[in-house]
Amino acid sequence: MNAKQSLTIGIDIDGTVTDPGSMVPMMNESFGKNLRYEECVDYNLATIYNISEAEFVHWLEQNGERLYREAPLHGTADQVLRNWYNRHRLIYISAREQKHLAVTEDWFHRHAVPYHEIALLGSHDKLAAAKERNVDLFIEDRLENALQLAESLQIPIFLFDTPYNQSPLPPLIRRVTSWQEIAELIDQL
Structure with missing residues (x-):
């Protein structure tokens, strides 16, 4: 792979382009908690907040639009992505539901x-969408997605370092801490 050539880059949205801790203040507000982002060591926030999956789904149904509208940008994502736009194909593949396309x-x-x-799948299973679009690499924050994509597609995955994705990683998955770091790594491909 030569980054001087055009790449098709698959990119998750929530926790990747948006700040990974952005859901925590809204969850605290709704459930009367005072948790810090660093305490969210499980991707499944229902577990962290000690609520049922049904309660979490209901919460997301009620608050999804606000969450997606108000989420802060993750670091310098906007700058890096603007720099890539004319050279690489940027395809956002997200578990958000299609009804949230406008927001x-x-x-x-x-x-x-x-x-x-922008492909909103309504599911965390991004494999078919990534395969169909022939992505050359993927940027993600959810460990399970990263593992599935790396193993099935044999492509590099850049996994944002978060409290909820700590685990040993196979060689195709590279833990990253910033968009600038990803930009530098892609330039080296």
Whole structure:
């Protein structure tokens, strides 16, 4: 792979382009907790907040639009993605539901985050979407997604370092701490 050539980059949205801790204040507000992002050591926030899956799904149904509208940008994602836009194909593949496309596109426009395509799957299973779009690499924050994509597609995965994805990683998955670090690594491919 030569980063001087055009790449098709698969990119998760929540916790990747948006700040990974952005859901915690809203969950604290709704469930009367005072948890810190660093305490969220499980991706499944229902477990962290000691609520049922049904309660979490209901909460997301009630608060998803606000969450997606108000989520802060993750670091310098906007700058890096703008730098890539004319050279690489940027495809956002997210577990968000299709009904949130308008609020998602609005967020991208307000934050000047460019895209070639946004695919909202309504599921964490991103494998078929990534395969169908022939992604050359993927940027993700959910460990299970990273493992599945790396193993099935045999492509590099950049996994944002978060409290909820700590585990030994196979060689195709590289833990990263910033968008700038990803930009530098992609330039080296």
